[in-house]
Amino acid sequence: xxxxxxxxxxxxxxxxxxxxxxxxxxxxxxxxxxxxxxxxxxxxxxxxxxxxxxxxxxxxxxxxxxxxxxxxxxxxxxxxxxxxxxxxxxxxxxxxxxxxxxxxxxxxxxxxxx
Amino acid sequence: xxxxxxxxxxxxxxxxxxxxxxxxxxxxxxxxxxxxxxxxxxxxxxxxxxxxxxxxxxxxxxxxxxxxxxxxxxxxxxxxxxxxxxxxxxxxxxxxxxxxxxxxxxxxxxxxx
Numbered sequence: 001x002x003x004x005x006x007x008x009x010x011x012x013x014x015x016x017x018x019x020x021x022x023x024x025x026x027x028x029x030x031x032x033x034x035x036x037x038x039x040x041x042x043x044x045x046x047x048x049x050x051x052x053x054x055x056x057x058x059x060x061x062x063x064x065x066x067x068x069x070x071x072x073x074x075x076x077x078x079x080x081x082x083x084x085x086x087x088x089x090x091x092x093x094x095x096x097x098x099x100x101x102x103x104x105x106x107x108x109x110x111x112x113x114x
Numbered sequence: 115x116x117x118x119x120x121x122x123x124x125x126x127x128x129x130x131x132x133x134x135x136x137x138x139x140x141x142x143x144x145x146x147x148x149x150x151x152x153x154x155x156x157x158x159x160x161x162x163x164x165x166x167x168x169x170x171x172x173x174x175x176x177x178x179x180x181x182x183x184x185x186x187x188x189x190x191x192x193x194x195x196x197x198x199x200x201x202x203x204x205x206x207x208x209x210x211x212x213x214x215x216x217x218x219x220x221x222x223x224x225x226x227x
Contacts, residue, residue: 033213033215042203042218043217045214045215055212056211058214098209099146099209100165100207100213102148102160104160105159107156108156108157
């Protein structure tokens with residue numbers, strides 16, 4: 001069964017450094033998302049991406065965050081200058097041809113900011 | 115504001131019993147609902163979904179019920195097994211929007227052998 005893959009599984013970074021989290025969505029999907037989950041809390045929406053542009057972003061997704069789909073297979077989340085409070089699990093998800101189809105998630109990247 | 119919540123943070127059941135996990139949502143515009151299972155160190159895994167034009171949907175050992183009048187969802191797991199132990203989240207979508215999922219807090223299901 002096709003799956004969403006994310007790399008790396010764990011990223012440790014000094015505060016103020018840039019990080020790039022990578023995702024390969026399911027190949028025929030058109031809608032892409034990033035979510036984050038702080039330890040022990042619920043999953044929170046960050047950003048949605050469709051047709052090569054951001055369709056919605058949350059308050060969390062400030063100017064330090066950006067997303068890109070540099071080619072036909074990868075979808076990246078960049079945090080320009082990381083803060084301690086960016087420490088969380090970051091999940092990528094994708095869904096098919098409409099917003100009314102299930103989103104499938106990767107196993108996440110654990111981001112630890114020191 | 116929008117929110118999706120679960121009534122109980124932890125549910126403990128005996129192996130073989132049926133489990134019922136509840137969820138309340140607040141956005142009347144939500145028209146698509148999904149239950150996810152999350153095991154430790156993993157991403158949310160799709161279990162079952164239901165659209166707002168239905169009130170019940172069955173899968174393999176799982177049933178989702180939707181009551182739009184009181185904005186309530188439930189997930190029923192038949193003959194609960196140790197492998198069902200995980201955190202369960204309900205999530206809602208307004209499909210006319212961007213498809214963002216709004217998750218509830220999660221219920222931890224513990225299955226006792």
